[in-house]
C-alpha cells in the first residue's frame with residue numbers, strides 16, 4: 051500500500067480504537083466512581099500515532115485495544131489503560147509529570163499532547179535510546195528521557211504535579227511520594243510481580259497528607275531495579 055493510503059488507514063483505525071475505549075470507559079467508570087475520559091485525553095489519543103511506537107511486524111495490530119510486545123520482554127500498555135491513567139492525573143497545560151517506565155514512549159507522547167512537560171525514566175538502556183529517538187523524530191520536545199532506576203524518581207526536576215508508574219510495584223516508592231507536589235496525583239499499579247496488581251490513585255492534599263483509592267485491577271510487567 052502507498053504510504054499515504056496507509057496513513058489514512060491508520061487514522062481510521064485510530065478513530066475506531068478511540069471509540070472503543072470511550073465505550074469501555076463509560077462502562078467501567080461507575081465501578082470506581084469515575085466520570086469517563088475527558089475530551090482532552092480522547093483528543094490526545096486521537097493524535098498520537100501508536101503504530102510508530104511498536105515494532106514494524108506488530109504495526110498492523112497497533113490500533114487494537116491491547117498491549118503488544120516491544121522486545122526485551124517488555125510491552126506497550128493497552129490503550130484503554132494509557133487513557134485511564136492519563137485521565138486520573140487530571141493534568142493542566144504546563145504541569146510537570148514524572149513517568150517511571152518509558153517503554154515504547156507511547157504513554158509519554160500521549161501526556162505531551164496535553165501540553166505537559168514529561169520527565170520519563172527507563173531502566174533498560176536500549177529501550178530508552180530507541181524511544182527517545184522516536185519521540186524526537188515525531189517532534190515530542192516536551193518529553194525528556196533518561197536511563198535509570200525510576201524508583202528514586204528524578205529529584206532535579208521535582209516536585210511534580212503528576213507521577214505515573216507504568217510497571218507493577220510491590221509497594222509505593224517513598225521517593226516518588228516525596229517528589230509529588232501538594233495537590234498532585236500519582237497513579238501506580240501495586241501488587242505481586244507477574245500477577246494482577248491494583249491500580250491506585252494517590253492524591254497528596256495541600257497539607258501533605260496522602261489519600262489512596264483503588265481504581266481497577268491491572269496487569270503490568272514488574273518494576274525492576276535494585277531498590
Ligand code: SAH
Nearest residue numbers: 126151153154157172173200216273274275
Ligand atoms: N509506558 C510504557 C509501557 C511500559 S512497560 C509505554 O507507553 O509503552 C514498563 C517499562 O518499565 C519497561 O520498559 C521496563 O523496562 C521499565 N521499568 C521496569 N522497572 C523500572 C525501573 N525501576 N525504573 C525505570 N523503568 C523501569
